[in-house]
Amino acid sequence: MAIKVHGSPNSTATLRVVAALHEKEIDFEFVTVDMRSGAHKTPQYLALNPFGQVPALEDGDIILFESRAITKYIASAYESQETPLLNKDKKQLADLAIWSEVEAHQFDPVGSKLAWELFYKGLFGMQTDAAAVEENEAKLVKVLDVYEARLAQSKYLAGDSFTLADLHHLPALHYLSGTKVKSLFDERPHVSAWCKDILARPSWEKALALQKQG
Incomplete structure (x- = not known):
């Protein structure tokens, strides 16, 4: 049975999962969840994701939600296919665990708030909260200083190979790269090189292509 991804092409969490599937070159069916019509709150969808959020993934009789949990499942269940995404070396495995948590708890909360203020609010005709931008820019500076020091030691966050720790950053990096905080x-230099490298991956280009379909 083919893998099904239920989500929205404009959802950062959905794009994170789709990029992981493309890294593994796994065929899948994309099922669009029309959030404007409330499709994510229907009983049928809540059976897949009880929180009524996207994405959800079906792999046969296995159902998953929460994008990072899904990418970890994909990387593990399809470990032998294409890009490894997980480290086997003990030291690099530890690095992967650390930097995956850093992305989720240090980078993403700040990056998501800035993307909301500087990108999404414009789409919805809403006014940017300058104070929120200033506050989160200051937080982002501190995070990126840590990243710069880390990336001076290795090409990627968890070592010299691309892993989930890097992939999880792609959605926020993509939207922030079109805003004024790109200068940060x-x-x-090391952060800049890393961003250009991972944003140019074919898997991410294929994930973004979802937004041009239909």
């Missing part, structure tokens, strides 16, 4: 990434 550009002025840090």
Whole structure:
């Protein structure tokens, strides 16, 4: 039975999962969840994700939700296919565990708030909260200083190979790269090189192509 991804092409969490599937070159069916019509709150969808959020993934009789849990499942269940995404070396496995948590708890909360203020609010005709931008820019500076030091030691966050720790950053990096805070990434040479590298991966380009379909 083919893998099904239920989600929205404009959802950062959905794009994270789709990128992981493309890294593994796994065929899947994409099922669009029309959130504007409330499709994510129907009983049918809540059976897949009880929180009524996207995405959800079906792999046969296995049902998953929460994008990072899904990518970890994909990387593990299809470990032998294409890009490894997980480290086997003990030291690099520890690094992967650390930097995956850093993305989820240090980078993403700040990056998501800035993307909301500087990108999404414009789409919805809403006014940017300058104070929120200033507050989160200051937080992002501190995070990126840590990243710069880390990436001076290795090409990627968990070592010299691309892993989930890097992939999980792609959605926020993509949207932030079109805003004024791009300068914060550009002025840090190792962070800048890392961003250009991972944003240029074919898997991410294929994930973004979802937004041009239909």
